[in-house]
Amino acid sequence: MKLVTFCGPPSSGKTAVILKTIEALASGTNAVGVVKFDCLSTEDDLLYEKAGILVKKGLSGPLCPDHYFVSNVEEIVQWGLSKELDILVSESAGLCNRCSPHIKDVLAICVVDNLSGVATPKKIGPMLKLADIVVITKGDIVSQAEREVFASRVSAVNPSAMVLHVNGLTGQGAWELGTLLTQDSRQIDTLIGKKLRFSMPSALCSYCLGETRIGETYQMGNVRKIKID
Amino acid sequence: MPALEAIRNRILSELLEEYPFAVAFFQSNDIEISQREGMSVGDLMARVQEEADEDDPFDAALNLRQLCEYIDQMLAFLSDDQEKVRSLTIRPGTDKDGKPEGFDEITIQAGETVCIVGPTGSGKSRLLGDIEWVAQADTPTGRTILLNGDTPDPKWRFSPTHKLVAQLSQNMNFVMDLSAEEFIDLHAESRMVSNADKVVGKILDQANELAGESFSPKTPITSLSGGQSRALMIADTAILSRSPIVLIDEIENAGIDRRKALELLLAEDKIVLMATHDPVLALMGARRMIISNGGISQVIETTDHERQVLGELTVIDERLQMLRNQLRYGRRLA
Numbered sequence: 001m002k003l004v005t006f007c008g009p010p011s012s013g014k015t016a017v018i019l020k021t022i023e024a025l026a027s028g029t030n031a032v033g034v035v036k037f038d039c040l041s042t043e044d045d046l047l048y049e050k051a052g053i054l055v056k057k058g059l060s061g062p063l064c065p066d067h068y069f070v071s072n073v074e075e076i077v078q079w080g081l082s083k084e085l086d087i088l089v090s091e092s093a094g095l096c097n098r099c100s101p102h103i104k105d106v107l108a109i110c111v112v113d114n115l116s117g118v119a120t121p122k123k124i125g126p127m128l129k130l131a132d133i134v135v136i137t138k139g140d141i142v143s144q145a146e147r148e149v150f151a152s153r154v155s156a157v158n159p160s161a162m163v164l165h166v167n168g169l170t171g172q173g174a175w176e177l178g179t180l181l182t183q184d185s186r187q188i189d190t191l192i193g194k195k196l197r198f199s200m201p202s203a204l205c206s207y208c209l210g211e212t213r214i215g216e217t218y219q220m221g222n223v224r225k226i227k228i229d
Numbered sequence: 230m231p232a233l234e235a236i237r238n239r240i241l242s243e244l245l246e247e248y249p250f251a252v253a254f255f256q257s258n259d260i261e262i263s264q265r266e267g268m269s270v271g272d273l274m275a276r277v278q279e280e281a282d283e284d285d286p287f288d289a290a291l292n293l294r295q296l297c298e299y300i301d302q303m304l305a306f307l308s309d310d311q312e313k314v315r316s317l318t319i320r321p322g323t324d325k326d327g328k329p330e331g332f333d334e335i336t337i338q339a340g341e342t343v344c345i346v347g348p349t350g351s352g353k354s355r356l357l358g359d360i361e362w363v364a365q366a367d368t369p370t371g372r373t374i375l376l377n378g379d380t381p382d383p384k385w386r387f388s389p390t391h392k393l394v395a396q397l398s399q400n401m402n403f404v405m406d407l408s409a410e411e412f413i414d415l416h417a418e419s420r421m422v423s424n425a426d427k428v429v430g431k432i433l434d435q436a437n438e439l440a441g442e443s444f445s446p447k448t449p450i451t452s453l454s455g456g457q458s459r460a461l462m463i464a465d466t467a468i469l470s471r472s473p474i475v476l477i478d479e480i481e482n483a484g485i486d487r488r489k490a491l492e493l494l495l496a497e498d499k500i501v502l503m504a505t506h507d508p509v510l511a512l513m514g515a516r517r518m519i520i521s522n523g524g525i526s527q528v529i530e531t532t533d534h535e536r537q538v539l540g541e542l543t544v545i546d547e548r549l550q551m552l553r554n555q556l557r558y559g560r561r562l563a
Contacts, residue, residue, distance in 0.1 A: 114404075115404055117404075117405075118405070118415075121257070122256075122257050122258075122259070129258070129291075129295075130291075134389075139396070140396075140398065140400060140401070141400050141401060141402060141404075142401060142402060142403070142404050143401050143402070143403055143458075143462045143465070144395045144396060144397060144401075144462060144465070144466045144470055145412070145413070145416040145462070145465045145466070145469065145470075146403065146404060146405060147396075148392075148416065148419060148420070148469075148470060149415055149416055149419045151389060151390075151392075152390075152419040152420075153257065153419075154389070155299070155302060155389045155390065156253045156254055156256075156257035156258075156299065157257045157258060158295065159254070159295050159296075159298040159299035159301075159302055159389075160294070160295055160298050161389070162387050162389065163389035165392075167354075170354045171354070172354045172355075172357065172358050173358065173361075175358065175368065175369060176358065176361075176362050179367075198286070199286060
């Protein structure tokens with residue numbers, strides 16, 4: 001089975017891109033499944049179901065969504081194998097823009113949209129910088145100039161990545177993205193022992209354990225203070 | 230690609246002198262370079278790695294490799310010997326039902342306009358997709374795309390800086406919070422043009438000539454009228470975009486001199502594909518591709534009779550423009 005990690009800021013069009021790409025792949029003989037990682041709630045699983053795609057939903061609830069992702073990704077791979085999938089797509093929002101779910105030797109895709117502003121490629125860091133493919137969406141509603149400026153900012157942050165423009169509404173570009181998924185020949189039967197491309201955020205302070213009060217007295221563990229002068 | 234070892238050992242100030250654009254890479258990756266121009270690139274990366282927080286690690290090896298890739302990409306982008314695209318050839322494939330398309334081969338030269346007509350959903354997106362992806366009988370339609378009569382360089386498919394098609398459409402908007410001048414300047418910077426001031430001035434002049442109502446360089450782009458926006462987009466695409474093919478998708482009449490717009494694009498040696506059902510525009514091309522059921526069912530040439538119709542329509546069109554302008558400036562209709 002092939003595994004692909006998709007990530008990107010909220011509302012960048014990840015689900016639309018994945019749906020269109022799977023639709024384009026359906027003409028082949030690929031069995032594709034999706035696992036959607038999110039934080040508090042998601043209804044994207046219904047969209048996948050409606051499209052007849054096997055889907056699993058994982059909500060991190062009170063936990064750090066990225067830690068939740070990495071703690072469950074092996075279980076998800078085993079689920080995909082048990083369903084005899086050819087391709088398993090993992091979709092997760094880079095919720096605080098600090099992390100990336102990308103795994104060494106596993107195809108990594110980052111979705112960003114033209115509307116998010118030219119500073120975004122720099123701001124979102126590892127999920128873009130460490131991706132193999134960057135998909136840029138919503139190109140149909142901004143000017144050619146803005147598309148070119150945005151793409152050049154993406155390349156300055158991650159010159160290694162291939163940059164593809166995909167329209168999540170019409171599906172333009174999705175077929176091409178699909179071919180890149182099928183061309184990747186790496187097969188996964190377990191992720192045990194594999195490594196993340198970038199470390200997860202360190203935590204464990206009193207707030208991780210449910211503290212809600214504000215003030216230094218209540219802060220324990222791994223706490224960092226803003227530098228003022 | 231410049232050898233990694235050579236870049237690692239270069240003194241930063243020398244590197245920046247040879248590749249001034251590399252500044253963008255350092256900025257985009259939060260690599261502090263001020264006061265460090267005397268360091269070698271390798272030492273700089275090591276220093277940044279040392280300074281990085283333990284929970285926000287910096288990967289010196291990755292950044293060194295990506296810096297080389299960036300320099301390589303920008304050099305390719307800047308090089309003058311970039312193969313110029315003088316013609317685009319489409320060889321037929323099949324429609325949605327697997328039926329062969331209704332043409333033998335179509336070649337479009339730089340400076341030529343071909344129109345694309347067909348109802349929504351008939352396969353325009355797929356045709357454009359095939360061109361952008363320089364299809365080699367390996368897309369759902371089975372079409373083959375040639376550039377300058379030959380199998381194209383795979384860079385058109387994979388390179389982030391070489392994109393074959395620039396696109397202009399009715400729904401496109403400016404979203405940045407900048408003045409027209411600042412905006413074009415930003416675009417010029419990303420295209421790394423050397424005489425930015427002159428180019429920016431030229432684009433603004435051209436845009437004003439295309440737009441019915443003129444605007445100042447200080448006008449925020451988000452407050453331009455529909456016609457002014459499209460005029461600026463077209464002038465900018467004609468002059469600054471490096472993409473040799475321009476697709477104009479359903480750009481409507483109002484507020485822009487379409488004939489001049491087209492002339493500007495053609496003067497810059499673009500290959501213009503125009504998806505439109507506006508007869509004034511559709512008849513401006515010498516040929517049109519008819520799309521149905523996912524395939525090109527026919528390629529037809531504009532007939533003399535149609536040119537005559539175009540003449541009549543142009544008269545009506547000019548009259549409409551004139552009336553519109555009279556209304557705009559508060560006059561009575563003559």
